[in-house]
Amino acid sequence: MSAGRADGLFWALFREEWRLHADLFGGRRFAAFPAFVTLLAAAALYGLHVVGTPLADSLAGLHALVFVFGLQTGAVAFVSSDALDSLLGDVTLLLSSSRTLPVSERRIYALFLLKDALYYSLLFLAPLALAVAGVGVATGRLDLVVRAPLLLATLAGTFSLGLATTLVGIGLGRRGVVGRVLLAGCVLGVVGALWKGVPVVAYSPYGVFATFDPLRAVVALVTVSGAGVLGWWLFDPDHERRARTTRDRFDALSERLGDPLAARSLLELHRSGGGVVKVVVSTAIVAGVAVALLELVSRVVGEPPAPAIALGAILALTAFTTYNWLTQFDSLEEYRTLPLSVGDVFRAKALGFALLLPVGGAGYLATALYVGVTVVELAVGGVLFLGVSAYLFGVTVLLAGVEPNEFLFDTVLFATFTLCVVVALVPVLVAGLVLPLTATLAAGVVAESLLLGAVGVLALRRAAPRWEARLLHDS
């Protein structure tokens, strides 16, 4: 392929990504998404600054989040084709052009990687860098404005590193036992180096931003490019899994639950990539964030007097991630070829959600025990966890039906959902972090939990007719 043709394909891939997102997530409204990202990130960073978090810590966290985003983007694009099919429906991407056109597979994959790096840098990372510059102006840290281009470069490097790491992982994971042993060796090597205090992070893109030095910059650049080339070289786009067979588990599960739809949902969750472990990992991440937040608050304003309340509120956010996993393969359209109503589908999802709720509950319990709370605090926080979980579940179903991932890119939906979360969570979160657990506060928290639970149930009831009408009158 000539350079000109490669250039044309690169921009075609770029345009395709934009149209895909615009088509999936709110049409023209998607154009407002970068501005929304800037505002949200600026508000979050400024808020953290106001409560005493050093900006350096926030920027380290920002790089960590971007790395995880890179990992996830790679996983969705290259591994989870089922998730992609479920999300996009019956679409064909330019990525598969090599099957029908005289284009080398490896070249198109290389262009695809470069396109992802540039696309997400412009759409997500540049708004983040802009948000940091804005916060720099607001807080008198004008050096952050000057360093905004460097920040954009290191965020792009971090994202690309995440993307490349996924490719290396997939490539090794698909190369039999030797590949998997090598993969495990790599993971253990990195973890061991971090454990032993080897300054790995100092030579990452983040390290370059934290303390700029030409040597670090060169090492980081070589690391990111090397990981990209290695991932590209190891990745086999033609990899085909052998057909998997399994014994019938549906009948027994359906019998036990009394709901075939719920049984099917849980089976799909269990058998898809990552299985139920996905739910556990999501909960563990939220639990980790909750504990980190409490430690941060302890450093800034002293030991929170009622941490169980804050933990109950934060861990209830797992309701959203759990529902996301539970609906990963769903589309209301599919069920409408069977004698099933939208209400039947939502009822089944509610049952599946209730059965997975103990995972979030275990996360709450574990963090509460780790932090150390009294039995009364534990009980009050537990009630709050249940109330907020029911509320978030109901609100999510009402707003997004069975496609909660739409929140991620539909600006209006995301803003509405964020508002619903803020209204419910902020009062109890603040109360839990600054007020001692008196009988009055406990009664107030329990009352709010019951109220939120009731709102959740009402939202769920309202969701069925809303979505039924929306589908019927689609025009």
Place this chain on the structure above:
Amino acid sequence: MDENESPAVRLDGVHKRYGEVVALDGLSLSVDRGELFGFLGANGAGKTTTIKLLTGQRTPDAGSVSVLGRDPSDDPVETRRHLGVLPEREDPPSFVTPREYFAFVGRVRDIDEETLDARIDGWTHRFGFRDQLDTLCTDLSRGQRQKVMITASFLHEPDLVFIDEPLANLDPVMQERLKAFLVDYTSEDNTVFLSTHHVDVAEGICSRVGILRDGRLADDRRPDDEDGRLLDAFFDGVRSE
């Protein structure tokens, strides 16, 4: 008119738009019970929209729709209980096996276990996919997934079935078997509403054919009518566009 005497399908002056796009523009059509009705039309002619209206998945902007004597939008769930539906672009769920998917459909449609097993047996024999019954659907070929979807749409032996391009991805032997089955199925007073753009298929097996053009019924004939070949009628419309 008694529900059992009414036509299997009737549309009267039906309009449907999607934004600026007119999908159906006063479509009127009637299909009697026991017919194998071929619904022909070019891409985007409105065939899929028509099926969505008839199966209670959408409501018309204007006009009336009747399926087995009832308006599907009055009670879509109850209507679909009596219908089989094979959408054009739908796969079975990825992470269940065909056996589990049939069990799921059986439960949703209240088919007793013994009857269900017998029917699954018949279909796996007809389509030769007994060996794939316990394979995850995501690992099946496109043709095998199509066989699963066809089987699922006939499991409850409905009085009326809407099938959209059922022969897609099937090999020639399986295509012939399915065509023979469809003819046989309608001989027992069941109705098949076959949406396709394969004129030869419609000509070969359908008892009557309607040609949809610009959201209206442009032609309605029996394949053996003497006023010209079906293929000519179909292409006449395409040429005139």
